[in-house]
Amino acid sequence: MKSHYSDPTTSQIVERRVLCVLVDNEPGVLARIAGLFSGRGYNIESLTVSETEHEKHLSRITIVTSGTPNVLNQIEAQLDRMVPVHRVVNLAAKASIERELALVKVSQNGPDRSEHRMEALRLATAFGAKTVDATLNSFIFELAGPADDVERFINLMTAIGLVEVSRTGAAAIGRGAEPM
Amino acid sequence: MSETMTGAEMVVRALQDQDVQHIFGYPGGAVLPIYDALFQQNSVEHILVRHEQGAVHSAEGYARSSGKVGVVLVTSGPGATNAVTGLTDALLDSIPLVCFTGQVPTHLIGSDAFQECDTVGITRHCTKHNYLVKRIEDLPRIIHEAFYVARSGRPGPVVIDIPKDIQFASGTYLPPGDMIHKSYRPRTEGDSSRIEAAVAMMAKAKRPVFYTGGGIINAGPEASRLLREFAKLTGFPVTSTLMGLGAFPANSPQWLGMLGMHGTYEANLAMHGCDLMINLGARFDDRITGRLDAFSPDSRKIHVDIDPSSINKNVKVDLGIVGDCAKVLAEMVRIWKEKKYQPEAEALKGWWGEINKWRGRNSLGYARSKDIIKPQYAIERLYELTKDRNTYVTTEVGQHQMWAAQHFHFNEPNRWLTSGGLGTMGYGLPAAIGVQKAHRDALVIDIAGEASILMNMQEMSTAAQYRLPVKVFILNNEYMGMVRQWQELLHGGRYSESYSQALPDFVKLADAYHAHGIRCADPAKLDDAIREMIDYPGPVIFDCLVAKEENCLPMIPSGKAHNEMILPDFAGEIGDVIDAKGKQLV
The missing domain is CATH 3.30.70.260 (ACT domain)
Structure with missing residues (x-):
């Protein structure tokens, strides 16, 4: 019942x-x-x-x-x-823009270090992420984009040395000339 | 015109400017400056309660019976936390209150100071809005804004938490002025095309019913008058929730009685079988709807409510109208007359025929007794002997409350005060004190149970101090009766902790509280005892010893629909009615 x-x-x-x-x-x-x-x-x-x-x-x-x-x-x-x-x-999803910001720290150690560093930089370029910090064995990338992009970027980085993520929630605004 | 004064003086001045005559409160360290300011003036009278919960319920009684905003003043820490139950009660029943709480000085906030608590944090969920005043410059605006918020739109309680250093600080006082709130501007006028559509639906209805609620009472006496006029024009039957009793006269032939869990058979079956439901100021509460997926299956539903979030919350309606009931009803009446609408006379006649058949079941009937006072009989006699007087009734919570709602009949709004949404035992006595303060010459009766009354019994001292002749009429069955009834229904009659052991002698207790005590156990002597209570010029505790295991019927058991009521002539075993799933509900 x-x-x-x-x-x-x-x-x-x-x-x-x-x-x-x-x-x-x-x-x-x-x-x-x-x-x-x-x-x-x-x-x-x-x-x-x-x-x-x-x-x-x-x-x-x-x-x-x-x-x-x-x-x-x-x-x-x-x-x-x-x-x-x-x-x-x-x-409404189709008539608005949504953006999230993520700061992604990757660190590379071990035998594949240099290959992973190159790959990380290539992916960052592909996603339009900025490199905001670098050391000999780490990067911090800044990525702003739709939640899906941020999610995919983080998932890819997991395979090549992701150690920490800080991310915001979404900021959103309606498309076109009219204010809310 | 601006004047310089202290924060404490501003509080008192703002009360005067808001036309407040009475406030209910209890002093303490963090509100001493305000009490000092009160001491030095005569226009605002302070009523000293005996517990802060009592202060809030008194203010609720005052507010609901007078239509004004009720005002409370309590100290920090325990003063504020004791007020929480009352504030929650006012929130659920939409009662306008402003509650001032003292707070430790601003530099001590967050240090776990003596009698410090996070009042705005604690009361955020049980108020319509709340404020912590951090600057003296903000105080006058906040107070006036609080009164506006409390009374506008769907009314509710507002807390103003004032640290002690702000009470001492000097600043410029500003009078109320024309309040235009920057964000809170509730809509009160209903959308006219929707109102027109609603009236057109009514003109075509074949089995209509008005389902009215506390929103009619809150919209003021004009809303009740318009409801009566509109009911007369249409000839439709009218039922009401617990909170709305009195908005439509119980002596009208169109009155079906209260609906819901303990409503009448005719009211609930009319709701179940109607083709058009017109909800005016009620909120499809679970005590009303019963099982939601079987609630009034064949009707189209119109819902008028001042709170947009009430519409489509529990029950999806066909036509929602956001607005004040008085304003919407005025439009409905105007349109009905202007368009010269006529009700579907033939269909309506058939509908009334069905309703009258249901009425014939006499669902409020009960087995009478010559030896013992039946609780229903006690309420009936109380009604008969007080109906020609200027009477107000408050209640506690439980069986006595439902019997009062069923057997005491109300013909005017604002005469019936009960804790509907929160179901607060201990509401009735302090509320009666608030009513009596607002209506000095009225007969104010708290219909109580012997368990509930003990929850705020200390307020008898308040009644004695201010010579408020409230009458406490206890239906004493030595049980928390509704708990016992549910244990009989759901738990095999195992009466776990629901027997009222070691009760005080209420007659002696009355004496101790400087009141008059009466006890009656004989139906033949009941009328004389009630007359004695009415005629006594001071407060009375009436210990009415009634049948101990009487059940409050009719009843829609949990998990059942409106057409599955238990009626008083039910012959089966009451413990078998509810299935396992229903037992999990409240």
């Missing part, structure tokens, strides 16, 4: 959604947003935040989340009713 709380929407497909949230940059606002997600059991895949309009103290939060369409609509409504939230915009 289906439970009393069973949600007829659970048969719906889980989708990914990118939300841009414009908030007052007041103390605790990030805890408020994060608390909404944890308190109501929503997913956060990534969250990026920074003050974008200093004179108005406005911060822009980009949240990548996933859920069924009903849950995603509910997330938007719950965000929108929060007191410090000015706007919530759902960025």
Whole structure:
């Protein structure tokens, strides 16, 4: 028997959604947003935040989340009713640009060292990554790009000496002349 | 006009400017400057409670019965944490409150100082919004903003945490002015094309039902008046949630009684069988819907709510309208009249015929007794003997609450105060104190259970101190009755920890609290005892000894649909009704 709380929407497909949230940059606002997600059991895949309009103290939060369409609509409504939230915009995948930044450290030791170093540099060039630090046995690459590219780059580096990764969540913006 | 004053003086001045006459609170180290400022003026009266939870529930009672914002003042640390239950209660039931909490001085924040706690962190999840005031320059704006946020849109509690050094600091006070909040501007006017579509759907409905909730009460008395007018124009049946009782008069022939888990047979079957459901200010709570995938399967649903996140949250609706119930109802009435709509008279007649058949089941019936007071009988008599008075009823939480909702009938809004969403035992007595403070001459009754009342019994001292003649009417069955009922339903009648052992002598307890105590166990003497309670000019504790193992029926058991109710004439074994899956639910 289906439970009393069973949600007829659970048969719906889980989708990914990118939300841009414009908030007052007041103390605790990030805890408020994060608390909404944890308190109501929503997913956060990534969250990026920074003050974008200093004179108005406005911060822009980009949240990548996933859920069924009903849950995603509910997330938007719950965000929108929060007191410090000015706007919530759902960025449609095809009409927006998403970028992540990764700092990738690779280190080469052992017999294949020089071959691996060459390969690392070749891959970095192929992906358009910048070399931001180098020593005789290591590189740090900086790669900005769509999440998929960053993911593939990191996976390739794993085979040739990946030791550490620092990466941001997505920053996203709608295409075209119109602001959000 | 700006004036220089201390932060503490600003708090008091802002209360005066916000037209606050009464606040409920408890002093402590971190709010002493505010208490000093209160001491030096006469326009704001402070009511000293005996526990901070009581302060918040009193403010809730005050707010819900008067339509004003309730105000609370407590100290840092335990003062704030004790207020948390009340704040959560107000959040779930959409009650406008502003709660001032003291905080340790700003330079000590984060040092684990004496009576320090992260008040804004703790209350972030149980308030509509909260503030930590770090600069005296921000204080007047924050206070006025807090009142605006508390009362606008879907109302709720707001906390303002004020460190002690800010209370002492001097700054410039600014009066309220015209508040235009930079981000929070909830929509109150419904979309007119949607309202028109909704009214057109109603004109074609063959089996309609109005399902109304606390949103009608929160939208003010005008919303109740419009609901009555619209119900009269359409001739549709009306049911309501626990929170909405009184918005539509119980003495109207169109009234079906409350719906939901302990609602009437006719209300729940009307919900199940309707072809058009018009939800006005209710939120498809799980106590209402029962099993979701069997909830009102053949209806189209209209949902009017001031909170956009309520629409399509639990139940997908066909037409959602974001707006204040009073404003949307006014538009609905106007359009209905303007377009000269007529209800589907023939179909409606058939629908009422079905409803009347369900009514004939008399789902609120119970076996009467000459020897013992049945709890339902006690509520019936209480209603009969108080219905012609200016009466307000609060409740605690449990069986007595449901019996009160079923058998005490409300014809006016704001007369019924109960903890619906959070289900807080201990709500009723402090709430009654708040109601009595707002309505000095009214008869205010807390319908209680013997277990619930002990959770905030200390507030009898508050009633005594302020000569508030609240009447505590205890349905004493020596059990946490709803727990016992669920144990009978779900756990083979093993009454684990639900017997109220070692109860106090409530009559002596009344005496100890400078109140009048009455005990009654005889149905024949009940009326006289209730009259004695009503006539007594001060607070009363009435210990009404009732049948011990009476179940609160009808009931939609967990995991069941509206058409699977247990009725009072159910002959089977009640413990066999719920299956294993249903037992996991609350």
